[in-house]
Amino acid sequence: MSSNTETTTNTENNGQRSLPSMRNQVDIQVGLVGDAQVGKTSLMVKYVQNIFDEEYTQTLGVNFLKRKVSIRSTDIIFSLMDLGGQREFINMLPIATLGSSVIIFLFDLTRPETLNSIKEWYRQALGLNDSAIPLLVGTKYDLFIDLDEEYQAKISKTSMKYAQVMDSPLIFCSTAKSINVQKIFKVALAKIFNLTLTVPEINEVGDPLLIYKTLGNKKHKSTQQDKSRRRSSKNEEHSTSHYPSNATYVSE
Ligand SMILES: Nc1nc2c(ncn2[C@@H]2O[C@H](COP(=O)(O)OP(=O)(O)OP(=O)(O)O)[C@@H](O)[C@H]2O)c(=O)[nH]1
Numbered sequence: 001m002s003s004n005t006e007t008t009t010n011t012e013n014n015g016q017r018s019l020p021s022m023r024n025q026v027d028i029q030v031g032l033v034g035d036a037q038v039g040k041t042s043l044m045v046k047y048v049q050n051i052f053d054e055e056y057t058q059t060l061g062v063n064f065l066k067r068k069v070s071i072r073s074t075d076i077i078f079s080l081m082d083l084g085g086q087r088e089f090i091n092m093l094p095i096a097t098l099g100s101s102v103i104i105f106l107f108d109l110t111r112p113e114t115l116n117s118i119k120e121w122y123r124q125a126l127g128l129n130d131s132a133i134p135l136l137v138g139t140k141y142d143l144f145i146d147l148d149e150e151y152q153a154k155i156s157k158t159s160m161k162y163a164q165v166m167d168s169p170l171i172f173c174s175t176a177k178s179i180n181v182q183k184i185f186k187v188a189l190a191k192i193f194n195l196t197l198t199v200p201e202i203n204e205v206g207d208p209l210l211i212y213k214t215l216g217n218k219k220h221k222s223t224q225q226d227k228s229r230r231r232s233s234k235n236e237e238h239s240t241s242h243y244p245s246n247a248t249y250v251s252e
């Protein structure tokens with residue numbers, strides 16, 4: 001994560017120029033990992049370009065997209081690194097993990113073996129970058145809700161257990177039906193900067209789970225904040241410290 005500052009000139013007041021106002025810019029890298037066809041590229045493209053494609057195009061190596069979001073006077077530039085899930089690309093895992101503040105671990109809610117694989121993705125990714133904040137995301141919720149209730153309950157409970165062991169927020173999403181897509185990145189920002197998110201949690205089995213309040217608050221948070229503070233103490237203008245530790249991040 002790096003930060004810099006750009007100056008914008010306020011041209012309101014009938015074209016009269018007023019003093020330039022400072023905008024902070026913070027760069028945040030996010031890695032997306034998980035088995036082939038779980039929906040990593042689809043989620044990234046939906047979040048950045050608001051497009052969903054039903055057709056599968058295998059990712060060869062690493063895809064990269066950027067998106068800017070603004071919180072108050074700060075522009076957050078997300079750099080999303082999406083690693084192809086086929087084993088042949090595992091040697092590129094460092095590209096998606098080193099330098100990432102957040103690593104999103106994705107599994108397909110309709111394929112339990114992809115949840116089982118999370119253990120190995122987590123071990124390898126955190127082995128390369130143990131200060132990254134993990135987020136556990138179950139994909140294709142639109143297909144999952146058509147499966148039998150017993151199956152839904154089993155996957156929901158197992159993924160909650162994984163989330164606890166990983167100390168990771170848990171989010172079920174559907175890229176196809178735009179469920180919880182934006183919220184994944186809101187939770188990511190809230191965890192990085194210790195913001196209070198006003199989005200309600202969803203924790204009923206069968207619903208698109210969104211559990212983040214009690215998860216992801218231990219080791220990783222302090223590491224990220226310490227990094228930000230270290231950087232901001234070097235140069236106050238480049239600071240992220242204008243996010244008070246209990247600032248409220250209001251949802252869209
Ligand atoms: N129904 C449904 N299909 C989805 C969803 N997300 C992704 N898909 C489909 O799942 C398939 C795989 O999606 P990708 O995003 O390419 O998967 P990936 O994880 O990037 O796969 P690799 O690049 O091989 O690692 C595509 O056909 C997508 O259209 C979803 O939320 N619902």
Ligand SMILES: [Mg+2]
Pocket residue numbers: 040041042057058059082083084085
């Ligand atoms: Mg892909």
